[in-house]
Amino acid sequence: MSYDGDMSEAGKMSRRDEMEALLPFYLNGTLDGAELADLEAWLATDPTAAAALEEAEAEFSGTIASNEAVRPPADAFARFAKQLDAETGRERKASSSAPSVVTRLWNGFRAVPASFAWAAAAALLAFVVVQQVAAPNSGPGFEVAGAENDLAKLPFALVKFKPDARMADVVTFMGNNGLKIASGPTVDGIFRIAIATTTGAEYDRLFALIAAQPFTETALGGRKPVDG
Amino acid sequence: MNLLDPIGDRADRSRAARPVMTNASSTDRELVGRVASGDRAALRLLFMRHHARVYRFVARQTGSDMVADDIANEVFLELWRQAPAFEGRSEVSTWLLGIARFKALSSLRKRKEDWIDDEAAAAVPDGADTPEVTAMKEDKGAALRRFVDALPREHRVVVDLAYYHGKSVTEIGEVLEIPVATVKTRMFYARKKLGEALKAAGYDRGWP
Numbered sequence: 165m166s167y168d169g170d171m172s173e174a175g176k177m178s179r180r181d182e183m184e185a186l187l188p189f190y191l192n193g194t195l196d197g198a199e200l201a202d203l204e205a206w207l208a209t210d211p212t213a214a215a216a217l218e219e220a221e222a223e224f225s226g227t228i229a230s231n232e233a234v235r236p237p238a239d240a241f242a243r244f245a246k247q248l249d250a251e252t253g254r255e256r257k258a259s260s261s262a263p264s265v266v267t268r269l270w271n272g273f274r275a276v277p278a279s280f281a282w283a284a285a286a287a288l289l290a291f292v293v294v295q296q297v298a299a300p301n302s303g304p305g306f307e308v309a310g311a312e313n314d315l316a317k318l319p320f321a322l323v324k325f326k327p328d329a330r331m332a333d334v335v336t337f338m339g340n341n342g343l344k345i346a347s348g349p350t351v352d353g354i355f356r357i358a359i360a361t362t363t364g365a366e367y368d369r370l371f372a373l374i375a376a377q378p379f380t381e382t383a384l385g386g387r388k389p390v391d392g
Numbered sequence: 393m394n395l396l397d398p399i400g401d402r403a404d405r406s407r408a409a410r411p412v413m414t415n416a417s418s419t420d421r422e423l424v425g426r427v428a429s430g431d432r433a434a435l436r437l438l439f440m441r442h443h444a445r446v447y448r449f450v451a452r453q454t455g456s457d458m459v460a461d462d463i464a465n466e467v468f469l470e471l472w473r474q475a476p477a478f479e480g481r482s483e484v485s486t487w488l489l490g491i492a493r494f495k496a497l498s499s500l501r502k503r504k505e506d507w508i509d510d511e512a513a514a515a516v517p518d519g520a521d522t523p524e525v526t527a528m529k530e531d532k533g534a535a536l537r538r539f540v541d542a543l544p545r546e547h548r549v550v551v552d553l554a555y556y557h558g559k560s561v562t563e564i565g566e567v568l569e570i571p572v573a574t575v576k577t578r579m580f581y582a583r584k585k586l587g588e589a590l591k592a593a594g595y596d597r598g599w600p
Contacts, residue, residue: 234457
């Protein structure tokens, strides 16, 4: 027997069958008009209707439980954001007017795992605060782009933090060692960390320090100062 | 249950739960409008609101978490691409589920040889307890969940859309592209099957 049904098949249902078919929609609150009135009249007059409603309520609970037993992956959005970046991210960035460094960094955070996004957000905040402190007279019109250009001239390392890196650890470490995020993260979660030093030895020391941190997944040496 | 006020209590519950043009649904439409103008923050919010339901819908249609993961992402990429064409004639959630269903069916057709139909799978003897015997060992709620899961796909999806996704008869018709009478008929047979399974498992039920 086909259970697909059509108008004529539905038309063959007894009143009780029709009411049974409508009970789920009564429970989910989407029934209205004549059907709602019919169902309410049936509930009020048929002595077996209360039991039928209880059965539908049990199905309601069971179906919700069955659905909620299916657990979506926790990193779904991070992976979706990467797909979106791959499809349109670069085009949109290229076609739009030059966004601020803060906007670029913030947009980039969508490509990193959620747990790390908080750490990155804090690093961004620290970056902005550092720039504002460095330019106290700039006032509300403070130009991040100028500071960005200065950072871009500094020696740097490329760093990827572990997905479970803690915000407080990263911020404290960078603050204690005069490090700043120059740009990033890329779609692969890599940051360019500016290292404000004029000597190769100091660069090596700070780079080794970054690489040794428990929250660092990968560190690659970038432009290094030439002594003398 | 308040048997002294059989109508008032239930009618209040029905009206209170009714999702027609809620604030969430109207802001969903606004968010789609923002997505149409390239607003990724709006897309992110819609993803957070609807991804889990879309994922579960596809997972229960295809029986595969991996496929559900891929298709759910594709649905939101489609949202990004198609937002300018969204006319707001249906709820955003209904629109997304319609896209999800289309993609799930396409995926199932492509992988046809890798899949065993629900009913064919149910017919394969595995030497374990029958559903009825297994049900005797568990409570009614757990048995009901298993019976819902074991419904043929075309029936289970109607049950899921009504009970879990809160969709109306008309909206289910839109998502599945079937007449409203067919929605009601499928719901009738789905509930009948659940009743028969419960009865066979020893649980009293007044209907069927």
